[in-house]
Amino acid sequence: MQQTEPADFFALTSAARLSLAHLPTPLEHYPALDALVGTEVWIKRDDATAGAEAGNKIRKLEFLMAEAVAHRAEVVITCGGLQSNHARATAVAARRLGMQPVLMLRGSLPLPEPREGNLLLDELLGAEVLIVTPEQYAERDRRMRALANEYTERGRRAYVIPEGGSNGLGALGYVAAMAEVRAQLDAEPTRLPRAFDAVIHACGSGGTASGVMLGAAQFAVAPQVIAMAVCDDRRYFEERIATIATDAARYFKQPLTRATLRVIDDFKGPAYAVPSAEQVAFIRAVARAAGVVLDPVYSGKALFGLANMPDKPARCLFLHTGGLPGLLAESRRFSS
Numbered sequence: 582m583q584q585t586e587p588a589d590f591f592a593l594t595s596a597a598r599l600s601l602a603h604l605p606t607p608l609e610h611y612p613a614l615d616a617l618v619g620t621e622v623w624i625k626r627d628d629a630t631a632g633a634e635a636g637n638k639i640r641k642l643e644f645l646m647a648e649a650v651a652h653r654a655e656v657v658i659t660c661g662g663l664q665s666n667h668a669r670a671t672a673v674a675a676r677r678l679g680m681q682p683v684l685m686l687r688g689s690l691p692l693p694e695p696r697e698g699n700l701l702l703d704e705l706l707g708a709e710v711l712i713v714t715p716e717q718y719a720e721r722d723r724r725m726r727a728l729a730n731e732y733t734e735r736g737r738r739a740y741v742i743p744e745g746g747s748n749g750l751g752a753l754g755y756v757a758a759m760a761e762v763r764a765q766l767d768a769e770p771t772r773l774p775r776a777f778d779a780v781i782h783a784c785g786s787g788g789t790a791s792g793v794m795l796g797a798a799q800f801a802v803a804p805q806v807i808a809m810a811v812c813d814d815r816r817y818f819e820e821r822i823a824t825i826a827t828d829a830a831r832y833f834k835q836p837l838t839r840a841t842l843r844v845i846d847d848f849k850g851p852a853y854a855v856p857s858a859e860q861v862a863f864i865r866a867v868a869r870a871a872g873v874v875l876d877p878v879y880s881g882k883a884l885f886g887l888a889n890m891p892d893k894p895a896r897c898l899f900l901h902t903g904g905l906p907g908l909l910a911e912s913r914r915f916s917s
């Protein structure tokens with residue numbers, strides 16, 4: 582028998598989950614990438630979790646939207662940046678389940694015309710978009726709760742999902758993803774390695790890192806997770822990820838064996854959602870060498886970070902977390 586028992590995620594939790602993503606996502610090796618990155622790198626194609634709702638957020642939404650359904654919500658409220666992948670994925674999932682998406686986005690009016698990338702999809706889906714200033718966005722949790730109360734008073738039950746879907750429940754999506762990787766490694770022992778030295782991915786709100794930290798060692802995928810920050814800093818994320826992981830641990834019947842967490846904040850580039858010229862050149866090189874298309878806000882910066890780390894792990898599992906609509910909203914930055 583294969584080593585199925587350690588990968589049995591649902592033996593460990595009774596959390597409800599909807600099937601929204603196309604799973605398992607492929608786990609691939611691109612020899613041309615190894616040369617560019619300077620180490621052995623396998624890619625978990627979580628950019629291919631779905632259609633328009635693809636990316637890492639849909640894994641979290643399988644758990645979050647299950648709770649929204651259990652609460653009989655008619656409206657789903659969430660938040661993010663103007664080009665938020667999470668807000669867009671939530672809008673798709675909400676519509677699929679017959680709910681109205683309401684998105685509180687950090688930005689300024691007027692909105693860019695024509696609509697591009699995630700904003701275009703938000704519009705297509707008929708999401709109610711509320712633009713708030715950075716100061717207002719700083720109070721997003723309080724504001725979303727107030728908004729939910731307003732809907733409820735008007736007779737429409739509302740469910741609030743925090744930024745990035747990053748709470749304990751959402752993080753279960755990435756604990757489950759690690760069980761999924763374990764099952765893949767066990768099913769194809771000749772094509773795939775037995776395990777990895779580290780799981781590496783872009784970190785924006787901490788939920789993915791929390792789930793990977795709880796699942797990677799538990800399911801013997803890797804002893805270490807490397808979270809490449811694309812905003813804030815190492816101290817912020819160490820605290821944030823620990824808080825979310827504590828919240829996530831509540832859903833498990835037993836303590837999970839945690840992977841070592843390493844947050845790296847050296848490769849954020851000039852600012853959130855702004856890549857350096859070197860990062861743009863790297864994204865271009867990766868696309869041309871391997872046919873792997875990274876985004877300039879998250880996955881591109883994270884793989885760039887791995888390529889530029891002085892002490893790269895020997896065998897890496899890189900989570901391609903998606904973000905293609907964000908790239909397609911950046912034609913000015915990428916046209917040569």
Ligand SMILES: *Cc1c(COP(=O)(O)O)cnc(C)c1O
Nearest residue numbers: 666785786787789879902903904
């Ligand atoms: C949200 C996002 C991330 C970061 O995941 P968090 O769980 O928010 O840290 C990485 N890549 C892409 C493409 C994303 O949209």
